[in-house]
Amino acid sequence: KAGVTQTPRYLIKTRGQQVTLSCSPISGHRSVSWYQQTPGQGLQFLFEYFSETQRNKGNFPGRFSGRQFSNSRSEMNVSTLELGDSALYLCASSFYTGELFFGEGSRLTVL
Amino acid sequence: AQSVTQLDSQVPVFEEAPVELRCNYSSSVSVYLFWYVQYPNQGLQLLLKYLSGSTLVESINGFEAEFNKSQTSFHLRKPSVHISDTAEYFCAVSSLSSGSARQLTFGSGTQLTVLP
Numbered sequence: 001k002a003g004v005t006q007t008p009r010y011l012i013k014t015r016g017q018q019v020t021l022s023c024s025p026i027s028g029h030r031s032v033s034w035y036q037q038t039p040g041q042g043l044q045f046l047f048e049y050f051s052e053t054q055r056n057k058g059n060f061p062g063r064f065s066g067r068q069f070s071n072s073r074s075e076m077n078v079s080t081l082e083l084g085d086s087a088l089y090l091c092a093s094s095f096y097t098g099e100l101f102f103g104e105g106s107r108l109t110v111l
Numbered sequence: 112a113q114s115v116t117q118l119d120s121q122v123p124v125f126e127e128a129p130v131e132l133r134c135n136y137s138s139s140v141s142v143y144l145f146w147y148v149q150y151p152n153q154g155l156q157l158l159l160k161y162l163s164g165s166t167l168v169e170s171i172n173g174f175e176a177e178f179n180k181s182q183t184s185f186h187l188r189k190p191s192v193h194i195s196d197t198a199e200y201f202c203a204v205s206s207l208s209s210g211s212a213r214q215l216t217f218g219s220g221t222q223l224t225v226l227p
Contacts, residue, residue, distance in 0.1 A: 004154075031213050043201065043217040056214050090154055094213050099145075099162075102154040 004103035012109045018079040021106045025093030032074040037088040113138035117218035132187040134202030144185040145203040
């Protein structure tokens, strides 16, 4: 069974640009969550989608948004990038309550 | 609200020695507990989990953790570590309350370094 796939793995953007990250969950998993990992703040929850609906949202500004498609694939978007958005963005999928399976992450560098 | 405290940010240990990585949590409701491991430039891999039942849970590579409800702890132990265990370890908790079961709250991580 293929794991969680995130694309792209690495990307570099400049301040003010926007970025879209993609996540394909494990087949059959309907829940997709996103986390931001930085050295200073650690792992922080961004949002969770289930059956195309956002169920939970972390404490991030509105520049961070996401969506989920009917095939459970998910995208997250960050607009008007700031230097502080440089991070590893992790996607996780879940079949039942509690246990998350993570992808390798998308490492974003904002210059 | 819930929180997780990993008491040690760095744990150096010699190969074949035992190790304990400490984790305490705070929550007003019942929780699920997890340990994840992260190798450099990789995502998080689930090491072991406590959902219900026996309070002692084990992984396939020799790690174990014990859920202690009275002390709100979920410490990770291994009796004999290998060089390949060098990684960062994260303790995480999710509550059983509706709507948040798939939201994990992570500790700040413990870097385990196994020395030859």
